[in-house]
Amino acid sequence: MEALQETMIESAAMYIGWGGLIIGIVFGFIVYRTNFCTMGSISDILSFGDYKRFRAWLLASATAIIGVALLERGEIADMNMSMYQTTSLAWGGHIVGGLLFGFGMVFAGGCVSRNLVRAGGGDLRSIVVLMFTGVFGYMTIGGLLGPLRVALFTPMTADLSESMDDQRIGSLVSSITGLGWDIANLVTIIVIAGGILVYCFMDKDFRNSGNHMIAGIGIGLCVVAGWALTGLTYDEFADNPQLISLSYVRPSGDTLDYLMRYTALGAPNFGVVTLAGAMIGGFIGALSRGRLHLTTFADQSDSIRNMFGAALMGIGGVLALGCTVGQALTGFSTLAIGSLITFIFIVVGGIAGVKTMETLA
Numbered sequence: 001m002e003a004l005q006e007t008m009i010e011s012a013a014m015y016i017g018w019g020g021l022i023i024g025i026v027f028g029f030i031v032y033r034t035n036f037c038t039m040g041s042i043s044d045i046l047s048f049g050d051y052k053r054f055r056a057w058l059l060a061s062a063t064a065i066i067g068v069a070l071l072e073r074g075e076i077a078d079m080n081m082s083m084y085q086t087t088s089l090a091w092g093g094h095i096v097g098g099l100l101f102g103f104g105m106v107f108a109g110g111c112v113s114r115n116l117v118r119a120g121g122g123d124l125r126s127i128v129v130l131m132f133t134g135v136f137g138y139m140t141i142g143g144l145l146g147p148l149r150v151a152l153f154t155p156m157t158a159d160l161s162e163s164m165d166d167q168r169i170g171s172l173v174s175s176i177t178g179l180g181w182d183i184a185n186l187v188t189i190i191v192i193a194g195g196i197l198v199y200c201f202m203d204k205d206f207r208n209s210g211n212h213m214i215a216g217i218g219i220g221l222c223v224v225a226g227w228a229l230t231g232l233t234y235d236e237f238a239d240n241p242q243l244i245s246l247s248y249v250r251p252s253g254d255t256l257d258y259l260m261r262y263t264a265l266g267a268p269n270f271g272v273v274t275l276a277g278a279m280i281g282g283f284i285g286a287l288s289r290g291r292l293h294l295t296t297f298a299d300q301s302d303s304i305r306n307m308f309g310a311a312l313m314g315i316g317g318v319l320a321l322g323c324t325v326g327q328a329l330t331g332f333s334t335l336a337i338g339s340l341i342t343f344i345f346i347v348v349g350g351i352a353g354v355k356t357m358e359t360l361a
Contacts, residue, residue: 001076005232012233013267016242019229020270024277025284027222027246032117032285034215036060038324039105039114042350052209055200056216057328061343062196063220064333068227069189077231081243083321084336085166090321092156093149094341097320098327101249102349104312106357107305108133111324112248112313113278120282124296128303129310134252136314141250145315153319167337188335222246223329230270244270245333247326249317251275316349 008015030036034056041053071077079085105111108129110118115133119126139145164171169192170185177184200216201207226245234243251271258265258272268276286292297303317323320342322331328346331339 001074008232009235012235012238015229015233016270017267017273020226020273021277021280023222023225023229023246024274024279025281026225026277027113027219027274028117028120028278028281028283029285030215030218030222030281031113031278032121032282033288034211034218036215036219037110037114038328038346039110039350039353042102042347043106043354046351046354051203052206052212053215055203055206056212056219057324058196059200059213059216060220060223060329061332062193062200063217064223064329065189065193065196065335067221067224068333069193071224071227071231077227077234077243079168079243079334080166081234081236081241082334083244084331084334084339085168087159087161087164087167089158089160089167089338090153090156091158091338091341093153093319093321094327094338095345096153097316097318098342098345099349099352100312100316101320101323102316102346102351103353103356104309104316104349105324105346106350106353107309108313109306109309112252112317113246113323113325116248116275116278117282117285120279120284121286122292122294124294125302125306128297129306129313130252131256132307132310133249133314133317134254134256136311137249137318138253138257138314140315140318141253149319169335169337169340172337185335192335219329220333223325223333226270226274226330227333242270245330246274247271247322247330248275248278249314249323249326252314320346 036056037053038057041057044050044053068079072079108115112133115126115129119130140149160167163175168185170188171181173179173188174181174184206212223245230243230245235241252275254269255272255275258268320327321338322342324346327339327342332343
């Protein structure tokens with residue numbers, strides 16, 4: 001494994017570029033062919049009492065949690081090197097960002113990943129949504145909204161370093177119970193991942209739905225593959241070391257920036273190539289189903305609604321440090337406290353969004 005890692009580090013840009021593109025394509029194809037949609041899963045519950053797509057989302061999380069645990073055990077990736085495991089817990093950003101993102105994704109017709117695959121299938125509305133998400137995300141990072149973000153949310157940040165070395169749920173359990181870190185972390189993985197699996201497969205309709213099981217397991221494995229790729233190419237001495245997996249809010253802005261400044265930026269990063277890959281995967285999925293065609297906004301109100309939702313997703317995704325994929329799957333796979341908070345409030349925001357749309361209809 002060390003020899004493989006040394007080889008990949010020497011040609012990190014190549015492996016990240018092609019490996020990330022392939023992971024993105026597989027992800028986009030699965031999302032399109034299985035109709036995996038986090039916003040749709042919330043809508044299914046509220047409108048029809050159908051939990052299958054929500055269980056697929058949870059199954060993806062459980063698959064990713066187990067996969068990350070195996071990667072760490074095999075010393076392929078150390079999650080303490082990821083942005084999710086800092087001892088600075090921005091709880092205010094996770095709560096408000098999750099709410100804004102969840103609410104916004106309903107108005108935008110789906111989260112960023114869903115819009116990516118729809119764009120690949122020829123939906124011009126999704127192109128606009130992605131552009132607005134990227135622009136408002138960048139505005140929130142360091143643009144017009146950046147100073148406001150810092151002023152409002154810096155005070156709503158907790159320093160966990162006095163009692164914890166990271167923000168894993170297992171570390172919190174260890175701190176509270178006095179259990180050793182290894183035991184507490186293992187127990188946490190078993191309880192959370194095991195509980196999710198029991199919840200998913202106790203439902204007969206879900207067990208009989210191969211489409212939803214493929215979606216959950218396949219997308220979870222895409223997250224694991226992203227961690228493995230960036231873990232094997234991770235070099236702390238590089239100019240920009242990156243240990244990450246799938247996420248799509250900031251990469252929407254990064255991609256716009258890359259398209260405009262390609263000659264100055266060199267090789268694309270993991271976020272850019274996986275975003276491009278997801279769109280290509282959506283294109284292949286639409287082509288395989290004979291659904292490749294151009295669509296656009298129905299009317300003025302449809303345009304405003306989608307752009308409003310995209311703006312909220314860009315702002316919320318930056319505040320929460322991720323989206324339905326970047327936090328509820330990638331971040332949650334590390335069992336970070338912040339990711340769990342974001343996950344919960346994305347669902348709450350999504351419920352509020354659906355209820356609001358019903359009122360406006």
